[in-house]
Amino acid sequence: TKLGIVGAGAVGATLAYAALMRGVAQTVALYDVNTAKVRAEALDLSHGIQFVPMAHVEGSDDVEVLADSDVVVFTAGAKQRPGQSRLDLAESTIGIVRSILPRLVEVAPDAVHVMVTNPVDVVTYAALQISGLPPARLFGSGTVLDSSRLRFLLAEHIGVAAQSVHAYVVGEHGDSELPLWDSASVGSVPLLRWRTPDGAVALDAAARERIAADVVQSAYRVIEGKGATNYAIGLAATRIIEAVLYDEHRILPVSSLLDDYYGIGDVCLSVPAIVHAGGVGDRVEVPMTDAELGGLRASAEAVRATARRFGF
Amino acid sequence: TKLGIVGAGAVGATLAYAALMRGVAQTVALYDVNTAKVRAEALDLSHGIQFVPMAHVEGSDDVEVLADSDVVVFTAGAKQRPGQSRLDLAESTIGIVRSILPRLVEVAPDAVHVMVTNPVDVVTYAALQISGLPPARLFGSGTVLDSSRLRFLLAEHIGVAAQSVHAYVVGEHGDSELPLWDSASVGSVPLLRWRTPDGAVALDAAARERIAADVVQSAYRVIEGKGATNYAIGLAATRIIEAVLYDEHRILPVSSLLDDYYGIGDVCLSVPAIVHAGGVGDRVEVPMTDAELGGLRASAEAVRATARRFGF
Amino acid sequence: TKLGIVGAGAVGATLAYAALMRGVAQTVALYDVNTAKVRAEALDLSHGIQFVPMAHVEGSDDVEVLADSDVVVFTAGAKQRPGQSRLDLAESTIGIVRSILPRLVEVAPDAVHVMVTNPVDVVTYAALQISGLPPARLFGSGTVLDSSRLRFLLAEHIGVAAQSVHAYVVGEHGDSELPLWDSASVGSVPLLRWRTPDGAVALDAAARERIAADVVQSAYRVIEGKGATNYAIGLAATRIIEAVLYDEHRILPVSSLLDDYYGIGDVCLSVPAIVHAGGVGDRVEVPMTDAELGGLRASAEAVRATARRFGF
Amino acid sequence: TKLGIVGAGAVGATLAYAALMRGVAQTVALYDVNTAKVRAEALDLSHGIQFVPMAHVEGSDDVEVLADSDVVVFTAGAKQRPGQSRLDLAESTIGIVRSILPRLVEVAPDAVHVMVTNPVDVVTYAALQISGLPPARLFGSGTVLDSSRLRFLLAEHIGVAAQSVHAYVVGEHGDSELPLWDSASVGSVPLLRWRTPDGAVALDAAARERIAADVVQSAYRVIEGKGATNYAIGLAATRIIEAVLYDEHRILPVSSLLDDYYGIGDVCLSVPAIVHAGGVGDRVEVPMTDAELGGLRASAEAVRATARRFGF
Ligand SMILES: NC(=O)c1ccc[n+]([C@@H]2O[C@H](COP(=O)([O-])OP(=O)(O)OC[C@H]3O[C@@H](n4cnc5c(N)ncnc54)[C@H](O)[C@@H]3O)[C@@H](O)[C@H]2O)c1
Ligand SMILES: NC(=O)c1ccc[n+]([C@@H]2O[C@H](COP(=O)([O-])OP(=O)(O)OC[C@H]3O[C@@H](n4cnc5c(N)ncnc54)[C@H](O)[C@@H]3O)[C@@H](O)[C@H]2O)c1
Ligand SMILES: NC(=O)c1ccc[n+]([C@@H]2O[C@H](COP(=O)([O-])OP(=O)(O)OC[C@H]3O[C@@H](n4cnc5c(N)ncnc54)[C@H](O)[C@@H]3O)[C@@H](O)[C@H]2O)c1
């Protein structure tokens, strides 16, 4: 199996590292316009090969390096700068997609494509139109990362392992996203009914608001502090890649083209979906309160508005 | 860190293997009355040491080999033979516990103890009384295994990854156990509302009954076919060990001494509980239907009745 | 990728377990004539699926279950009983090979085959003749296990990690096998020149003899104590499988058809060889003393003699 | 167990990531003077916690965060800029060591310290003097990274897995370092006697020279291309940490205070040494040619000269 990565920046290279450490593919190929950088990243990754499951690492400024990839993760783009919103990045990113994707589809005709570049929902929508690929075969990493941030915060707040918290952030990977509180659970207890040892409701409205805001702010705070976010997204993307390469049928909140999901359609947005070898499968209709559904609709509208601004 | 295992039979040795492969402890020590067998198991395990994270394996017929263990897993006992119920095994097993546990507590005074030997709920209750250990520090592997069987069956039935299915089997690790259907979920969708792609309810009453029966029958079927069950329990026990050694605060359906859990007390029974470095922490009050609660009460009664038969 | 296993006995099932835990293949299929057993093993393995990388486990008494395997490991055969030599097993095993292999090659035409059943060298030779497969595509697990036993013993003796000891056992997987002392090294120091902290030679002739004997006796001692050897061989076989599936080009002492290896040919015997996706590649001509070469020749003769007894 | 990291730059944060992914410690604590950065790195790492073995991540600008660490890896310092040699960094780095180490030893009195900051040999020597720690408990990552680069290059050149190549780079982690060709081996064949399939010597003098130069140039090339080296060093350091935390007694070319190693003493330099829970143990006297020994002596002299320039 072969993992192809477009863009050897903070996200692309870290993702290659995580994928190598977990041994998900026998070949990991990186493509980037920055020749010196992509070669240096491939070299640095190769130097550690003795310590990880066997794999070959390649880096090149020629898309051909991604030939016959089984999965391609798209991370090329401008880094989000402090203060900059994800939508500001859209225009230039779409240009990059337009310049690379057609050739990419040619050299890796059977690949499943995972878009990571921001604004990921708009980029995914544009990429579908540009490539004409079937919607199952191209989707965005969406709110898999945001959901893992939510779980981390909830786990800390409640005092259980993140693996025992089941909760999704849905909608735009961005400011209009929202946690699905109503359906969230902790070890089969509805999250909203979880109680502290002294009997109080663990997650009152104030706590929910604070945590929801924290999730949205997380990326900004990390970027402000270190200039990029790369470690968690590297693992989140690796999880998605594994779901595809191992045909896991795992439910992950990826950004896919919706078609009458609670009436929402013609937009790429994150909702829980079954991810398998063919890409993204059935979307999962998680029960939502009216407020949550309203939030999701608003998020869809926000993403659609941006897309329209760029002619999609 | 040191993992101690009492009993180097099918379960004990396989558990040692899984623990070594996952690198959970630097020392894995096996104790068994069968001198030749325990040495042979330790030797076989040692021969593979080159292929796993570094560890030392020891095997002895002297309990002293378990000195200073951080976690001790108790698997000594008679194997369940085809046709034999888990309760039939109780008497002899309790004798074994009585003969080993006091000395074990002496040599490994700070260990957390995980009982696996069947009938695990009764054995756990007896072991608490025999040892006088605080209930947090001694509990049974309970229905962690049964729950993983349930998840496997549900995952197959529904067509998603087992990791996306959240459901517990509670009660006795045995014939009176029951799945908690009402609180079970698949990717944040209540299991009972999950629909097949064509819109039908995925898990009607008949399917539920069949799957619940399958879970209970699983152990019997495996034992009939191969004379023991060892692989899944080896992984389930390793998961519990990791929760303790890594202080995970993971919610697992282990068998612990209940004290007013929905009014149920003075019995060891599996309900979801938070497992951490100190052993078993808060029990999690999963919402149940009246029927489920009734089933749990009946299961408690069944376990209590057996315990009483053996003077506990 | 798909791993096929012929024989769901102690070795076959344990190997499946190790392979599942290490996530080497998406499908692990077991074939055995014992219908009840193979189904039970597959069921037990499946029950643990939640705790390992995603995979599907299948068990059947129909060879068809192995269709399209990438690697097939052959473990069917009679277990070595206490006192019984590996050669005693030959006749019945060859019969099994004859009955299964042709059909197996039909359903999995592109597989690399790894023979484990004893006497592995004779069985491998016979299997090549029976199947007509190119010698690169069918070889035996050989002395990979014995070498890991040697490394474990040397590591204990010298006081370093097994991973820092580089030494091979070559020849027959059996009584005539021999360690290659002269070329063995510990952290780039020739093993024979390694000194204890107080300056003495660490491995004098007596120690070498004792350790060489220990390696040969290991299997017997384990079998005497527990009735089978399964854990270390499960890991050793998994290492070989990884070398093939990941195209590692790793040097492993597998049993392959020799053709003028130091003049030795027309026999299957273990010498270090490069294992990759195509199976076994170039044999590695390790420098040997005259005594070592003599030992290898004698071992070849022993294996050939047995083969001849069975008409090969 | 607790892993402490001083410096949350490219190396420190990547090392934390690798250590988290491999599950080596339950707590990973980062300390850095750059408050915003260290918090951001800890946050980013925390967000991925759901995807790795359970651990707690902490980041702070107060050394206290490293309290009671079992291992501390020191990566604080200025990044090597394109064109800058490792020795140029010495002065400022030693200042950093002087300001942090005494307090660090106070809060983590039992830790084993692994220095990574460059020029690592001089920094290690200075740190031993500044701290007064026993030489076993403080050493540098040395040429573990360089050796893995050498193995990668040799593996590529020869066509075998890096894991089958056994070779060390010794001396300064820097321009005067040298590969030990004479004792290097590939699958028990002396490297210098390895032949290509067509019978030619695989590694003639020209190839050796090129590869040796490549190893030295590697860091420069990576830094030129991407501004830092972090991935391979993250894995190399994790390997060292595992050797300590798992008491592996693994032979690794770390930089330790030599005392009559082939007559060389009073300098920190990399030679193969046994690494275990107590830190660095016996140095391994690998046989060397006169030229190699001369090279090592010259390297010692180079390191000593730099140390002297900084008053050590
Ligand atoms: N979806 C998420 O959850 C998520 C999380 C983190 C980052 N991101 C996004 O990922 C993207 C990458 O972030 P980063 O931190 O790695 O940025 P980066 O600037 O470090 O890397 C981007 C890389 O893309 C390369 N590139 C630019 N144009 C290219 C082209 N035409 N062809 C090939 N390569 C090209 C650049 O040379 C650079 O190496 C950003 O859009 C960021 O917002 C998304
Ligand atoms: N709780 C679960 O989920 C679960 C799952 C599988 C098996 N089990 C139970 O685990 C137990 C062990 O099963 P097994 O298949 O390994 O059985 P086994 O017969 O293979 O092994 C039991 C071992 O205990 C040893 N033993 C007996 N008395 C001893 C004593 N006094 N001191 C030390 N060792 C002693 C025996 O020598 C034997 O090696 C059984 O009770 C079985 O029912 C529980
Ligand atoms: N090469 C090595 O390093 C090594 C190490 C350990 C064991 N072994 C060998 O592996 C073999 C298996 O050992 P084991 O302990 O698993 O034995 P086992 O008796 O436990 O298992 C053998 C299995 O083969 C099955 N079998 C028999 N005939 C068959 C047929 N015609 N088709 C399909 N399946 C058939 C049996 O039903 C049984 O389940 C033995 O020959 C043993 O000596 C080799």
Ligand SMILES: NC(=O)c1ccc[n+]([C@@H]2O[C@H](COP(=O)([O-])OP(=O)(O)OC[C@H]3O[C@@H](n4cnc5c(N)ncnc54)[C@H](O)[C@@H]3O)[C@@H](O)[C@H]2O)c1
């Ligand atoms: N030994 C090796 O094999 C090897 C390999 C790669 C890098 N390195 C060395 O590692 C060091 C770090 O490299 P990098 O790329 O991470 O650099 P970097 O600049 O990215 O990070 C260095 C970090 O140290 C911090 N720091 C500076 N002064 C400090 C102080 N007084 N207290 C706490 N933190 C302080 C900085 O804030 C910064 O975050 C360099 O010296 C580099 O040469 C060594």
